[in-house]
Amino acid sequence: MxxxxxxxxxxxxxxxxxxxxxxxxxxxxxTNSSLSVTLDQDHLxxxxxxxxxxxxxxxxxxxxxxxxxIKEGGRLATCIAExxxxxxxxxxxxxxxxxxxxxxxxxxxRNNFPTAAGLASSASGFAALVSSLAALxxxxxxxxxxxxxxxxxxxxxxxxxxxxxxxxxxxxAPDGSDSLAVEVAPREHWPDIHxxxxxxxxxxxxxxxxxxxxxxxxTSALLQHRIAHVVPQRMAAISAAIQARDxxxxxxxxxxxxxxxxxxxxxxxxxxxxxxxVSRAIIALVVEYNRVSVASDGKLKAAYTxxxxxxxxxxxxxxxxxxxxxxIVKYFPQPEPxxxxxxxxxxxxxxxxxxxxxxxxxxxxxxxxxVKNLIHTRVGDGPRVLGAEEALLGVDGFPKSA
Amino acid sequence: MxxxxxxxxxxxxxxxxxxxxxxxxxxxxxTNSSLSVTLDQDHLxxxxxxxxxxxxxxxxxxxxxxxxxIKEGGRLATCIAExxxxxxxxxxxxxxxxxxxxxxxxxxxRNNFPTAAGLASSASGFAALVSSLAALxxxxxxxxxxxxxxxxxxxxxxxxxxxxxxxxxxxxAPDGSDSLAVEVAPREHWPDIHxxxxxxxxxxxxxxxxxxxxxxxxTSALLQHRIAHVVPQRMAAISAAIQARDxxxxxxxxxxxxxxxxxxxxxxxxxxxxxxxVSRAIIALVVEYNRVSVASDGKLKAAYTxxxxxxxxxxxxxxxxxxxxxxIVKYFPQPEPxxxxxxxxxxxxxxxxxxxxxxxxxxxxxxxxxVKNLIHTRVGDGPRVLGAEEALLGVDGFPKSA
Numbered sequence: 001m002x003x004x005x006x007x008x009x010x011x012x013x014x015x016x017x018x019x020x021x022x023x024x025x026x027x028x029x030x031t032n033s034s035l036s037v038t039l040d041q042d043h044l045x046x047x048x049x050x051x052x053x054x055x056x057x058x059x060x061x062x063x064x065x066x067x068x069x070i071k072e073g074g075r076l077a078t079c080i081a082e083x084x085x086x087x088x089x090x091x092x093x094x095x096x097x098x099x100x101x102x103x104x105x106x107x108x109x110r111n112n113f114p115t116a117a118g119l120a121s122s123a124s125g126f127a128a129l130v131s132s133l134a135a136l137x138x139x140x141x142x143x144x145x146x147x148x149x150x151x152x153x154x155x156x157x158x159x160x161x162x163x164x165x166x167x168x169x170x171x172x173a174p175d176g177s178d179s180l181a182v183e184v185a186p187r188e189h190w191p192d193i194h195x196x197x198x199x200x201x202x203x204x205x206x207x208x209x210x211x212x213x214x215x216x217x218x219t220s221a222l223l224q225h226r227i228a229h230v231v232p233q234r235m236a237a238i239s240a241a242i243q244a245r246d247x248x249x250x251x252x253x254x255x256x257x258x259x260x261x262x263x264x265x266x267x268x269x270x271x272x273x274x275x276x277x278v279s280r281a282i283i284a285l286v287v288e289y290n291r292v293s294v295a296s297d298g299k300l301k302a303a304y305t306x307x308x309x310x311x312x313x314x315x316x317x318x319x320x321x322x323x324x325x326x327x328i329v330k331y332f333p334q335p336e337p338x339x340x341x342x343x344x345x346x347x348x349x350x351x352x353x354x355x356x357x358x359x360x361x362x363x364x365x366x367x368x369x370x371v372k373n374l375i376h377t378r379v380g381d382g383p384r385v386l387g388a389e390e391a392l393l394g395v396d397g398f399p400k401s402a
Numbered sequence: 403m404x405x406x407x408x409x410x411x412x413x414x415x416x417x418x419x420x421x422x423x424x425x426x427x428x429x430x431x432x433t434n435s436s437l438s439v440t441l442d443q444d445h446l447x448x449x450x451x452x453x454x455x456x457x458x459x460x461x462x463x464x465x466x467x468x469x470x471x472i473k474e475g476g477r478l479a480t481c482i483a484e485x486x487x488x489x490x491x492x493x494x495x496x497x498x499x500x501x502x503x504x505x506x507x508x509x510x511x512r513n514n515f516p517t518a519a520g521l522a523s524s525a526s527g528f529a530a531l532v533s534s535l536a537a538l539x540x541x542x543x544x545x546x547x548x549x550x551x552x553x554x555x556x557x558x559x560x561x562x563x564x565x566x567x568x569x570x571x572x573x574x575a576p577d578g579s580d581s582l583a584v585e586v587a588p589r590e591h592w593p594d595i596h597x598x599x600x601x602x603x604x605x606x607x608x609x610x611x612x613x614x615x616x617x618x619x620x621t622s623a624l625l626q627h628r629i630a631h632v633v634p635q636r637m638a639a640i641s642a643a644i645q646a647r648d649x650x651x652x653x654x655x656x657x658x659x660x661x662x663x664x665x666x667x668x669x670x671x672x673x674x675x676x677x678x679x680v681s682r683a684i685i686a687l688v689v690e691y692n693r694v695s696v697a698s699d700g701k702l703k704a705a706y707t708x709x710x711x712x713x714x715x716x717x718x719x720x721x722x723x724x725x726x727x728x729x730i731v732k733y734f735p736q737p738e739p740x741x742x743x744x745x746x747x748x749x750x751x752x753x754x755x756x757x758x759x760x761x762x763x764x765x766x767x768x769x770x771x772x773v774k775n776l777i778h779t780r781v782g783d784g785p786r787v788l789g790a791e792e793a794l795l796g797v798d799g800f801p802k803s804a
Binding site: 263268283 | 624
């Protein structure tokens with residue numbers, strides 16, 4: 001008897017032009033297009049194994065070893081149903097295909113980063129789910145087609161179907177058929193883009209992005225202006241910057257759009273805050289680092305961006321990463337010298353240091369733990385289909401123990 | 403020989419619809435109208451004595467006992483020159499008037515609140531300056547006419563020429579002749595409005611409002627939308643709320659506009675932050691306090707607002723002030739039980755307490771000193787001309803020692 005099983009991994013993505021607001025909450029259709037950088041799966045990824053078997057009694061899913069309920073009509077159920085529908089179309093076209101679309105599935109998914117890292121796992125998670133089911137079902141679907149389904153799991157998941165630089169085109173069709181991800185440029189076009197994730201401690205649970213963005217849609221007087229007049233122009237400008245590998249323009253737009261996303265969150269009633277005093281201090285450091293650079297050669301050297309939480313992601317060309325890490329650990333001391341996964345900083349790791357001309361008074365140094373973790377990564381590739389040796393389901397069709 | 407001297411005091415005002423952005427930086431003409439509540443001079447005021455004397459060799463000014471340079475073409479020089487111009491017109495009309503417009507002036511000004519309180523003193527300061535000179539020169543000018551001159555010292559100073567609820571109409575004339583303050587309602591219309599100022603510690607010096615607002619004008623993509631489409635509607639709505647003594651509407655608009663001012667500051671490049679984690683926590687407390695109230699009778703009971711700094715001002719009807727002080731001191735412990743100047747809370751003062759149904763997890767309690775001072779005041783009257791016994795200049799025409 002055949003085993004119908006596949007495993008895939010998918011990356012995290014961090015937006016430069018932010019997604020904030022749905023025009024259709026069920027289909028997850030956004031109020032504006034967005035654009036992100038896919039991060040390297042070698043460092044941050046979700047991995048998912050899906051199996052279809054006639055003996056399974058219902059669809060089941062385990063996340064990090066813990067079973068999650070697949071609620072009827074919920075996002076997980078929608079994605080699984082949509083993937084089965086695509087499989088059914090394959091089976092209807094080619095009678096020689098096994099009728100596995102009628103089988104229930106067992107799905108096991110793991111993130112290689114702890115939830116405590118404060119990184120949203122829904123994007124990589126739904127992208128891995130859809131990618132593993134696409135492999136299981138041997139679908140002819142393109143990444144853009146799959147992105148339509150991942151989008152219905154979690155909006156920004158659609159962007160994790162591609163590597164490199166990815167646009168989520170908002171589309172206009174009521175059924176969402178043109179609200180999908182496209183590749184702006186592959187990682188190979190600009191592999192030099194690195195990212196430093198500063199994981200920031202926070203005392204309080206912020207507003208969930210699902211709830212928060214709809215409150216903004218309902219109450220912000222500024223959001224409609226952003227949607228209609230700001231984002232379209234920025235999408236075009238940042239796409240051109242990526243094509244031209246113009247980091248200065250890329251950085252400027254990225255920081256402006258992060259600021260504007262948090263501005264419309266603050267313009268919400270009641271207001272939504274995701275950044276805290278540590279986030280603000282990191283902005284002040286990047287602004288000062290760029291000021292020094294602009295004074296010397298007119299160019300920005302780093303770009304911060306913040307999603308719906310206090311963590312900073314700092315994008316920069318690889319050559320600037322040592323200075324940036326030195327800067328961050330100067331103000332946010334780490335328990336040990338920072339070592340990166342690329343061996344860029346040598347065996348000794350990096351300690352705090354400021355570039356010449358930096359005004360140290362732009363922020364005060366924080367205690368150990370204010371930035372509780374640093375993750376150095378870079379632009380990465382899209383979902384990967386993995387070999388059987390990476391499977392997260394055992395021969396019995398249940399999750400292997402971690 | 404006659405002594406030509408007058409003393410006046412002027413109040414602080416705190417805006418509900420915020421002034422942020424100039425269309426003319428020399429004349430201080432704003433990009434939008436604004437509206438404020440004048441606070442009680444019994445608690446917070448600037449007092450100024452002006453004297454004109456033929457023996458004085460130049461115009462001189464002392465602020466809190468320290469001489470300030472009156473820079474040629476600067477704001478102080480402009481206000482003094484404008485007031486002398488109005489005096490000259492009086493003298494030209496009536497030959498019996500002494501020709502004191504040609505005399506130099508000595509001016510001594512004091513604030514009864516320390517600079518360290520974090521309250522802007524430029525509004526009350528320029529309003530007191532203009533009021534004392536108007537009394538010295540016995541000008542027939544109305545408060546609105548004087549507000550045009552105070553505006554050229556510090557924009558928001560024009561609103562301190564009136565008590566109660568005051569609008570600064572932005573005007574449209576290039577010479578600024580119609581950019582002036584008008585009374586929306588006197589304090590007697592709604593004397594019940596109290597204010598609690600929470601003076602918040604801050605580690606860093608924020609961006610000055612003069613520099614900050616112009617950076618917003620130059621770089622914020624959202625400010626123009628606020629100016630053109632949001633503020634005009636809010637000015638009308640909050641004026642109507644004041645006329646109707648509708649605290650619920652007043653509070654809603656006040657909080658929304660504070661949020662939007664800070665949103666456009668954040669939408670600035672580089673971004674401007676005035677609120678810190680303590681400010682955010684106070685917002686969370688007011689939001690939760692209002693949530694409990696709305697759940698019970700549908701009405702808001704308090705409104706926060708923040709100017710260009712981390713201090714909160716909480717407006718509320720007098721009857722809610724005990725609950726509000728109890729709430730604030732619960733999360734921001736004070737060295738001693740809080741006593742108010744009205745005797746509302748009795749001899750024992752107020753200690754921390756939450757209203758029934760309040761979710762204590764909306765913020766974490768802070769250490770003593772996070773809110774370093776509480777000032778309880780209320781809506782107040784406009785500038786007062788004071789008696790000679792209050793003069794800040796001695797018989798020699800120089801500042802009395804404090």
